[in-house]
Amino acid sequence: MITLDPTQITYWFNALRDLPENERTRALDAFWAGQIDSKVWLVQELNKLQTTKPADVYIFGGWIGVLASIMLQSSTYHINKIRSIDIDPWCEPIADMMCKPHEMNGWRFKARTCDMSLYQYESTPNIVINTSTEHVTQELYDDWYNNIPDSTLVVAQGNDFFSCNEHIRCSDDLLEFKKQNHVTNPLFEGMLDTHMYRRFMCIWIK
Numbered sequence: 556m557i558t559l560d561p562t563q564i565t566y567w568f569n570a571l572r573d574l575p576e577n578e579r580t581r582a583l584d585a586f587w588a589g590q591i592d593s594k595v596w597l598v599q600e601l602n603k604l605q606t607t608k609p610a611d612v613y614i615f616g617g618w619i620g621v622l623a624s625i626m627l628q629s630s631t632y633h634i635n636k637i638r639s640i641d642i643d644p645w646c647e648p649i650a651d652m653m654c655k656p657h658e659m660n661g662w663r664f665k666a667r668t669c670d671m672s673l674y675q676y677e678s679t680p681n682i683v684i685n686t687s688t689e690h691v692t693q694e695l696y697d698d699w700y701n702n703i704p705d706s707t708l709v710v711a712q713g714n715d716f717f718s719c720n721e722h723i724r725c726s727d728d729l730l731e732f733k734k735q736n737h738v739t740n741p742l743f744e745g746m747l748d749t750h751m752y753r754r755f756m757c758i759w760i761k
């Protein structure tokens with residue numbers, strides 16, 4: 556079950572309120588039903604699999620921190636810390652505001668600006684998430700994937716939304732998604748119909 560805390564949600568609105576008009580419209584893209592449903596789906600499936608072990612979580616292509624915020628509110632296991640990594644520097648202050656109480660709590664949450672393929676882990680990751688696999692080339696994805704320590708729990712999402720200009724590595728179906736993303740023996744694999752496109756997700760141990 557997903558539980559959202561009204562106090563945390565006020566920080567979502569603070570993050571939006573702080574933005575100039577044109578940037579606010581851009582940020583609102585992160586709140587389309589399909590985006591939220593995909594994140595809720597991820598958190599729910601991860602809750603079923605993750606043990607009670609405290610987790611250091613790394614989210615790549617973390618955008619403005621919606622997934623991180625939902626995870627911090629609704630995860631049934633203890634999250635030690637979350638790092639939300641995005642190549643676009645515009646995302647960092649917005650994501651930090653979205654998760655402000657956790658950012659102020661000794662950086663339990665912190666957004667970072669970095670290319671996912673170049674990121675140096677701050678600690679041994681327990682959960683590595685990439686919800687932006689359709690935004691990167693195969694070569695860049697492979698570099699990012701090779702940098703994840705073996706035995707780490709990996710969660711990846713992609714989609715078949717080929718008509719979006721920013722999507723350069725979509726998948727026709729779940730089978731292709733698994734192949735492109737090097738999914739082996741998935742603990743979970745599934746597809747979510749958002750009406751506009753289909754979202755694919757796999758969870759596996761690298």
Ligand SMILES: C[S@@+](CC[C@H](N)C(=O)[O-])C[C@H]1O[C@@H](n2cnc3c(N)ncnc32)[C@H](O)[C@@H]1O
Nearest residue numbers: 590616618640641642643669670671686687690
């Ligand atoms: C539109 S957003 C998120 C889309 C995704 N479907 C989701 O809901 O999480 C894609 C994000 O990936 C980020 N991104 C693209 N290439 C990246 C890279 N090489 N390293 C880190 N982030 C990247 C973009 O800056 C953008 O914020």
